[in-house]
């Protein structure tokens with residue numbers, strides 16, 4: 226199943242693609258609702274949020290209707306770093322996290338006194354699946370001289386084993402900070418993001434081998450062809466994309482950094498390599514610009530996601546309503562584990578609070 230491979234300065238475990246496929250086969254996109262039913266769901270959910278002193282926290286990759294509902298009801302829409310900050314700072318008794326499971330777990334770890342619900346507990350992430358805690362712990366044990374930095378897209382148990390947790394908006398800055406202190410890094414789980422950080426900073430990094438099934442499908446060749454079609458367009462890419470795609474991009478950044486770059490760009494056409502859910506916010510912040518999704522392998526090839534995360538897509542008005550009404554799909558993290566995972570998570574939040582984070586590239 227998993228195997229260890231080595232290269233010049235990295236050792237890696239390959240992702241368990243069979244397990245990822247099994248999860249994907251269970252991922253079902255919710256039915257589209259008619260206008261009247263959608264309105265009724267939204268009104269009922271707003272009422273329940275008020276009654277339960279709850280806030281809806283949604284990721285940019287979730288359906289536009291959930292993003293709008295979060296904002297209209299006093300909740301929040303953001304990337305995983307911002308979601309974590311909002312959840313910790315807000316005074317609600319209940320957080321409803323529309324996203325994937327690791328986001329709900331992070332919210333619970335940072336706010337153990339709050340009830341954290343999710344529209345579905347089935348929504349996971351290929352990076353989380355491909356980094357099982359026991360194998361990861363064994364990998365860390367083999368390299369005790371390295372500072373362990375894990376991406377937020379991991380389980381509570383993997384976070385508990387780390388020195389630092391980072392999101393894509395802060396990863397480069399944290400690794401640069403560690404490099405300045407002469408530290409060597411063990412990085413998990415996203416190999417593309419890890420390799421991007423390694424190339425950008427020159428840090429000594431050992432990489433785990435896993436990938437996001439959505440971003441891995443963006444193709445450099447197709448993107449180069451697209452650039453010929455839109456020679457004046459800016460290309461913005463998420464660092465979970467393969468390195469050949471990132472090399473073509475004008476800006477590489479997290480979802481929030483992509484949104485800011487799109488807003489500030491002088492270009493009227495913008496090609497975007499990340500989940501299509503972000504287009505809702507992009508069109509809100511820059512309605513005069515044209516956004517074009519970067520090419521993936523396409524439906525006829527190996528693409529199982531095609532710029533749409535199947536797990537993010539499992540969040541729906543129906544599942545959100547059910548979870549709020551029944552107080553179901555609650556996230557529990559064993560207190561001892563949560564206390565351990567809180568240390569690297571809080572380290573990231575403190576670092577973010579004390580540092581002006583940079584955006585790389587220009588568009």
Ligand code: SF4
Nearest residue numbers: 350351437438439534
């Ligand atoms: S888009 Fe990729 S990284 Fe984000 S939750 Fe989906 S599989 Fe995970």
